[in-house]
Amino acid sequence: MPISGMFESARYARKSAQRGRSMNTQVTLAGVTLKNPVMTASGTFGSGMEYSEFVDLNRLGAVVTKGVANVPWPGNPTPRVAEVYGGMLNAIGLQNPGINVFLERDIPFLKQYDTKVIVNVCGKTVEDYVEVVERLGEEPAVAMLEINVSCPNVKEGAIAFGQKAEALFDITKEVKRHAKQPVIMKLSPNVTDIAEMAKAAEAAGADAISLINTITGMKIDIHKRKFALANKTGGMSGPAIKPIAVRMVYQAATAVRIPVIGMGGIANAEDAIEFLLAGATAVSIGAMNFVNPCTCVEVVEGIERYMEQYHVENVTELIGGLRE
Amino acid sequence: MKQKHTAKVLSQREIAPDIYDMWIETPLAADARPGQFLGIYPKNQSTLLPRPISICETDAGKGALRIVYRIAGAGTREFSGYGPGDGISLLGNLGNGFPLEQGAGKRVFLMGGGIGVPPILELAKRLEAQKRIIVGYRDGNLFLKEDLEKYGTLYVATEDGSAGTKGNVMDAIRENGLEADVIFACGPMPMLRAIKAYAGQRDIPAYISLEEHMACGVGACLGCVVKTKEIDHHSHVHNARICTDGPVFEAREVEV
Numbered sequence: 044m045p046i047s048g049m050f051e052s053a054r055y056a057r058k059s060a061q062r063g064r065s066m067n068t069q070v071t072l073a074g075v076t077l078k079n080p081v082m083t084a085s086g087t088f089g090s091g092m093e094y095s096e097f098v099d100l101n102r103l104g105a106v107v108t109k110g111v112a113n114v115p116w117p118g119n120p121t122p123r124v125a126e127v128y129g130g131m132l133n134a135i136g137l138q139n140p141g142i143n144v145f146l147e148r149d150i151p152f153l154k155q156y157d158t159k160v161i162v163n164v165c166g167k168t169v170e171d172y173v174e175v176v177e178r179l180g181e182e183p184a185v186a187m188l189e190i191n192v193s194c195p196n197v198k199e200g201a202i203a204f205g206q207k208a209e210a211l212f213d214i215t216k217e218v219k220r221h222a223k224q225p226v227i228m229k230l231s232p233n234v235t236d237i238a239e240m241a242k243a244a245e246a247a248g249a250d251a252i253s254l255i256n257t258i259t260g261m262k263i264d265i266h267k268r269k270f271a272l273a274n275k276t277g278g279m280s281g282p283a284i285k286p287i288a289v290r291m292v293y294q295a296a297t298a299v300r301i302p303v304i305g306m307g308g309i310a311n312a313e314d315a316i317e318f319l320l321a322g323a324t325a326v327s328i329g330a331m332n333f334v335n336p337c338t339c340v341e342v343v344e345g346i347e348r349y350m351e352q353y354h355v356e357n358v359t360e361l362i363g364g365l366r367e
Numbered sequence: 368m369k370q371k372h373t374a375k376v377l378s379q380r381e382i383a384p385d386i387y388d389m390w391i392e393t394p395l396a397a398d399a400r401p402g403q404f405l406g407i408y409p410k411n412q413s414t415l416l417p418r419p420i421s422i423c424e425t426d427a428g429k430g431a432l433r434i435v436y437r438i439a440g441a442g443t444r445e446f447s448g449y450g451p452g453d454g455i456s457l458l459g460n461l462g463n464g465f466p467l468e469q470g471a472g473k474r475v476f477l478m479g480g481g482i483g484v485p486p487i488l489e490l491a492k493r494l495e496a497q498k499r500i501i502v503g504y505r506d507g508n509l510f511l512k513e514d515l516e517k518y519g520t521l522y523v524a525t526e527d528g529s530a531g532t533k534g535n536v537m538d539a540i541r542e543n544g545l546e547a548d549v550i551f552a553c554g555p556m557p558m559l560r561a562i563k564a565y566a567g568q569r570d571i572p573a574y575i576s577l578e579e580h581m582a583c584g585v586g587a588c589l590g591c592v593v594k595t596k597e598i599d600h601h602s603h604v605h606n607a608r609i610c611t612d613g614p615v616f617e618a619r620e621v622e623v
Contacts, residue, residue, distance in 0.1 A: 086588070087583075087587065087588060088587055089586070093583070093585045093586045093587040093611070094585070094587060096368065096369045096585075097368060097369050097370060097585075098368070099368070109589075115603045115604045116602075116604065117602075117604040117606055118589060118592070118602075118606060121580070121590075121591070121592060121593075122579070122580045123589070123590045123591075123592070124416075124580050124581070124582045124588070124590035124591075125580060126414060126415065126416050128413045129412065129415070130415065131415065131416060131582060133582065133588070133590060135589050135590060138589045138602050138604060138606055139602060140601065140602045140603045140604070141603070144603055281415060282412070282415070330415070330582075331415075332583065332587070333415070333417070333582045333583040333584075333588060334408065334415045334416065334417075335371055336369075336370070336371060336458070336583075336585065337370055337371070
């Protein structure tokens, strides 16, 4: 499958070239070149294995894995997901098999594909993060690290590091001290001033930032008079949050010089292009993978069509490409 | 590659209050197994997630699948309005289904409760065994009764006593003095707990089909997990994914 997938993608590149003008969809994030700006959002795509039955992973700019901790995490009790108008809430609680299984099973799987691997890292303490970051440092197949300081669904760690600029600065600095790969700090929208957070990450040496993680929400079942989620609160994602995400990506991108990876409710290429125009260098597809397992590849194809239509030769022209 | 596709509704009718019976023309019919389910996507984009709905019956010859479902919210309410010729957007066939080989030639209970009755039909059709089909309903709306009767000895329980044994499926087993070597079941959690306890006392296997709120339906989001006795093979944390590791589990393997 991976080999035929690579063949498919080569054939597609030829086909695009045959359409006439040369089109460059590559973007570079902290020295890492992606074949296109489309990646998966952490936690919505596993390590790609499940979705490899639906999409050719070779077509993606990068696969961003589900958060990996130093040890297995069981996650939260069920119900863990609930639908809301135009989106969903989740409180999975970062269930993951830990770094050992991840390195033995998921990395060899991802290595088969011609796409960049970005590993999302979670932890309860600074030491947890550092342990995972160091283990991943020995793995050349990992192109970048994304540090999860924004999951709203776990009691310790994660968002605790992502809601105060000083705490974010400190953990970024510590992770950077141990990281061999470029570091993306994944920011939470659950803050007063996203620009301040973006600047704190940049000042501490982050190579890029990604946002937004989910927005904390709540749903109540009025028939049962119970919370819809066992965790009471959950992170909201889906198309309903997109305008908030676009605004925050714009604010962050204007505040820092490091690249921004934009996400939040992207359902199609039009949405993705909005994020690029707002200043994102790359975009991630999250909840919409659940709605259509082929969303990522459809976004890649849609961006190419848009570039053709508007005679955009290089996708980088779109990054922050708003007109006065 | 697998993909979401739009199938065609062949027919639909309401067979009990808020219970709908729909036949769908789809190539998925060719290899659908009893106990598997479909992820069905509403067209209304305010309700985005696929609805997990079990396969009730297959007709491979006609390339058709039957689903019988209850209106539980906005998504299923939308589906209930579909008529012949309408498109229906779905992903399938999801999950593993019932392990037929575990029941072949044995004395089996096929047990369904409420909206857990539908998947029992295709199971009853396919399983070659001494089949005792025990189904529980709230009231006298005994949907699928005539279909089930064709494939085994049928025992009915109703909560209000309007038909069969007054009470639940466990009461029907006791009242009729039934015995089994293996159980297959789908229904509400209290019923599955009672079956797990019953099978445990007799040391017989019970294959129970579980339900949980789902998002992706393909094993990626980890939304629909169940606590397991053994370490699960995906996350190594005693949390199996109902959508892909199940939805049918041997009762001893799961905490319900």
